[in-house]
Amino acid sequence: KAGVTQTPRYLIKTRGQQVTLSCSPISGHRSVSWYQQTPGQGLQFLFEYFSETQRNKGNFPGRFSGRQFSNSRSEMNVSTLELGDSALYLCASSLVLAGGSSYEQYFGPGTRLTVT
Amino acid sequence: AQSVTQLDSQVPVFEEAPVELRCNYSSSVSVYLFWYVQYPNQGLQLLLKYLSGSTLVKGINGFEAEFNKSQTSFHLRKPSVHISDTAEYFCAVSGADKIIFGKGTRLHILP
Numbered sequence: 001k002a003g004v005t006q007t008p009r010y011l012i013k014t015r016g017q018q019v020t021l022s023c024s025p026i027s028g029h030r031s032v033s034w035y036q037q038t039p040g041q042g043l044q045f046l047f048e049y050f051s052e053t054q055r056n057k058g059n060f061p062g063r064f065s066g067r068q069f070s071n072s073r074s075e076m077n078v079s080t081l082e083l084g085d086s087a088l089y090l091c092a093s094s095l096v097l098a099g100g101s102s103y104e105q106y107f108g109p110g111t112r113l114t115v116t
Numbered sequence: 117a118q119s120v121t122q123l124d125s126q127v128p129v130f131e132e133a134p135v136e137l138r139c140n141y142s143s144s145v146s147v148y149l150f151w152y153v154q155y156p157n158q159g160l161q162l163l164l165k166y167l168s169g170s171t172l173v174k175g176i177n178g179f180e181a182e183f184n185k186s187q188t189s190f191h192l193r194k195p196s197v198h199i200s201d202t203a204e205y206f207c208a209v210s211g212a213d214k215i216i217f218g219k220g221t222r223l224h225i226l227p
Contacts, residue, residue, distance in 0.1 A: 004159075033215070042219050043206065056214045090159055100213040103167075104150050107159035 002026070004108035006091050012114045018079040021111045025072050025093030031055070031102055032074040034066060035090040037110070043090075049074055050096055078113075086115045118143040118211040122218035129197055130226045137192040137221045139207030148210040149190040151181055154220075155203045163205070166190065177201070199225045 005024045013019050025032050033056075034046040045058040049068035068074045072093070078085055092105035123138040141147065148167050152160040164175025171183040181192045190207060202225045207218040 035217075043217055045217070048214065092160070094215070101148065102210045102213075102215050103148070104162050104165050104210075105160075105208075105215055106162070107152075109159045 004091060004093050004106050006089075006108035006111050008111060009109065010112045010114075012116060013081050014116055015081055015083060017081050018077065019081060019113060021076045021078075021089055021091075021113075023074045023076070023091030023093075023108060025074070025091075026106055029093035029095055029106070030072050031094045031096045032068055032072065033092045033094070033105060034074070034076050035092070036060075037088040037090060038086075046076065046089075081115045083115050086113060088112050118147070118209055118214070118216045120207055120209050120216050120218040122205075122207050122221050124221050125219065126222045126224060128224040128226055131199055132196050134195050135193065135197050135201075135223065137205050137207075137223065139190045139192065139218060141188050141190065141207075141209045143188075143209060143211045145211050149181075149183060150208040150210070150215075151175065151179070151190070151192050152206040152208060152217075153177075153203045154206065160206060163192070197223070197225055199227070201225055 007022045031050045033048040036044045048056040052068045063079045066076045088110045090110045092107045094102045094105045119142045121140045129135045150165045151163040154160045164173050166173045166183045174180045204220045206220045
């Protein structure tokens with residue numbers, strides 16, 4: 001089975017621009033989660049999508065948004081980029097049990113975003 | 117509500133010495149527990165998981181963890197570390213409808 005793929009792997013943007021990151025989950029996984037990782041704040045949860053609906057949301061401003069398509073692929077968008085948005089953005093996919101609990105998450109390699 | 121606490125942000129240990137990385141959790145429902153490892157400039161990789169059954173779980177790279185329900189802990193151990201174990205380790209708990217990650221523990225292997 002192919003793993004979680006993220007595109008692009010590296011991105012350089014300018015303050016004020018917007019960016020869209022893409023994540024393709026493992027086949028059969030319907031849950032996709034996004035995380036931001038920085039040296040100062042560590043691993044922070046952005047949001048989770050399950051069956052095209054946002055199921056959980058972290059504590060990030062509305063500039064961060066996402067969506068999930070019917071094939072479970074997900075995109076994350078950041079508008080009006082700020083210098084502090086420079087980070088490694090990780091995507092993870094998982095199976096979800098009937099009761100709603102998630103099995104282990106499988107992570108992609110991440111997209112390294114640099115905002116200048 | 118769930119929470120995960122990794123008690124040490126950094127752990128230095130000499131090569132070939134044993135190590136224990138501590139993780140405590142709280143949850144009002146039954147949980148699944150995981151340990152992940154992240155090597156520099158890579159995504160997180162699953163080390164081991166506890167879903168049910170035996171409380172001693174063995175993972176990859178010689179790591180193991182013990183689920184202790186009464187102490188709500190899931191500590192990660194390795195009897196003899198190698199320089200290649202230098203990485204950041206994350207504990208995670210999956211409960212009702214979400215997975216929560218700890219803040220991570222950096223393992224520094226000293227020569």
